[in-house]
Amino acid sequence: MRLTPERLNLLIIAVRKVLPLQAPADVLLRQFFRDYPQLGQNGRSMIAETVFGILRHRFFLEVLTGKATARELVLAYLARFQGMNLRELTPLIREVESKWIQQIKAVKLEEQPQFIRAEFPEWLVGKLQQSWSDEDILRLGQVLQQPAPLDIRVNSLLAKREEVIAVLKQEGIEAQSTPFSPVGIRLTGNPAINRNALFLSGKIEVQDEGSQILGFLLAPKRGEMVVDFCAGAGGKTLLLGALMHSRGRLYAFDISEKRLNNLKPRLKRSGLSNVHPQHIDSEKDIKLKRLAGKIDRVLVDAPCSGLGTLRRNPDLKWRQSPESINELQKKQIAILTAAAKLLKPGGRLVYATCSLLPEENQQVIERFLADHPQFSILNCGELLAQQKINLPDTGEFLQLSPLYHNTDGFFAAVLEHSRMEPKN
Numbered sequence: 171m172r173l174t175p176e177r178l179n180l181l182i183i184a185v186r187k188v189l190p191l192q193a194p195a196d197v198l199l200r201q202f203f204r205d206y207p208q209l210g211q212n213g214r215s216m217i218a219e220t221v222f223g224i225l226r227h228r229f230f231l232e233v234l235t236g237k238a239t240a241r242e243l244v245l246a247y248l249a250r251f252q253g254m255n256l257r258e259l260t261p262l263i264r265e266v267e268s269k270w271i272q273q274i275k276a277v278k279l280e281e282q283p284q285f286i287r288a289e290f291p292e293w294l295v296g297k298l299q300q301s302w303s304d305e306d307i308l309r310l311g312q313v314l315q316q317p318a319p320l321d322i323r324v325n326s327l328l329a330k331r332e333e334v335i336a337v338l339k340q341e342g343i344e345a346q347s348t349p350f351s352p353v354g355i356r357l358t359g360n361p362a363i364n365r366n367a368l369f370l371s372g373k374i375e376v377q378d379e380g381s382q383i384l385g386f387l388l389a390p391k392r393g394e395m396v397v398d399f400c401a402g403a404g405g406k407t408l409l410l411g412a413l414m415h416s417r418g419r420l421y422a423f424d425i426s427e428k429r430l431n432n433l434k435p436r437l438k439r440s441g442l443s444n445v446h447p448q449h450i451d452s453e454k455d456i457k458l459k460r461l462a463g464k465i466d467r468v469l470v471d472a473p474c475s476g477l478g479t480l481r482r483n484p485d486l487k488w489r490q491s492p493e494s495i496n497e498l499q500k501k502q503i504a505i506l507t508a509a510a511k512l513l514k515p516g517g518r519l520v521y522a523t524c525s526l527l528p529e530e531n532q533q534v535i536e537r538f539l540a541d542h543p544q545f546s547i548l549n550c551g552e553l554l555a556q557q558k559i560n561l562p563d564t565g566e567f568l569q570l571s572p573l574y575h576n577t578d579g580f581f582a583a584v585l586e587h588s589r590m591e592p593k594n
């Protein structure tokens with residue numbers, strides 16, 4: 171798409187609106203698009219790609235530009251990451267800017283410190299060093315600077331994966347089975363899948379392959395009593411319902427009414443009739459009491475830093491901090507503790523996050539187990555292998571990363587409640 175002075179101007183206005191990051195970048199961008207309804211689909215895509223691109227490369231762009239204005243950030247991004255040359259930029263810029271662009275084109279990324287090359291804040295590098303080598307932190311950072319692929323999940327109640335792939339191919343959409351999830355399909359490019367008949371008829375849903383794997387760890391069976399404790403808009407709820415063949419009872423709890431409302435149209439499309447969305451005030455909500463000790467399987471897809479999803483949400487690097495990670499850990503332990511009370515003896519609890527940090531993952535499990543001797547860990551690698559999902563290197567915990575699996579970063583632990591009631 172050719173960049174005209176008007177489009178450049180709109181881009182700069184969008185960057186000015188988003189960059190202070192007073193709210194999530196995608197929310198701010200949606201507000202911006204509402205303010206400029208004259209933008210067509212192409213214009214919106216170009217602006218979204220550039221704004222997200224700037225967020226992905228912001229540390230290096232700030233090295234290039236110093237304390238930059240939105241205009242300088244946009245021009246530096248176009249010159250360095252969109253490969254626009256001076257001939258293309260000249261009609262859009264002033265003479266002094268042309269000299270400056272020549273200078274920044276000469277700055278070498280390879281000579282920058284590791285955190286700039288990885289595009290990670292220094293505090294995050296420090297935390298990742300607990301479990302990653304410096305070389306892998308750099309590789310992880312580089313992978314996280316790329317956009318994520320578009321994965322969809324086939325609703326096994328309504329369709330088979332091979333049929334869906336065949337239909338997509340007929341429509342000219344390149345699609346292939348995901349390597350790990352038995353119900354996943356990876357699309358090439360960014361087709362407008364939410365206007366596709368397969369989507370509108372509930373046969374497919376957009377869901378990262380890693381998120382799909384979590385459902386197979388919980389592995390709910392038809393007829394069981396199941397709880398999705400932090401269901402949000404139901405990405406995982408819908409998969410759990412399909413795994414249950416729409417039989418039994420699946421409670422979808424969340425403290426956000428707005429997110430639960432977003433689950434409703436998805437539920438309608440899905441053909442599921444066993445899902446019961448319920449708003450709770452907090453993990454201590456009185457409504458939970460009546461289910462104590464009655465549930466076969468509970469998924470806790472805990473609120474977390476989201477740092478495993480930086481390909482989709484690069485702004486989280488600036489919206490999280492060491493302090494927010496500490497707060498999240500307290501909340502995660504409280505939610506896991508409350509959710510555990512729902513389980514029957516012999517029941518299964520899956521704790522999951524889309525974080526890469528031990529503080530939100532292994533440490534939460536360690537602390538929980540220290541206070542709950544009636545729970546023990548089941549091996550994730552073995553549970554998945556029983557379902558013919560072969561994830562090499564998966565052992566006690568599931569740890570998916572964009573670097574090794576091309577999924578979002580996910581952590582999961584599976585805990586089993588002992589069959590004996592604890593003695594009082």
Ligand SMILES: C[S@@+](CC[C@H](N)C(=O)[O-])C[C@H]1O[C@@H](n2cnc3c(N)ncnc32)[C@H](O)[C@@H]1O
Nearest residue numbers: 400401402404405406424425426453471472473
């Ligand atoms: C990682 S998101 C869940 C995503 C969802 N499971 C999905 O697959 O789309 C975490 C959710 O936890 C919810 N949450 C936060 N605190 C909670 C609490 N105390 N009890 C239940 N849910 C909570 C948030 O509103 C958010 O929707």
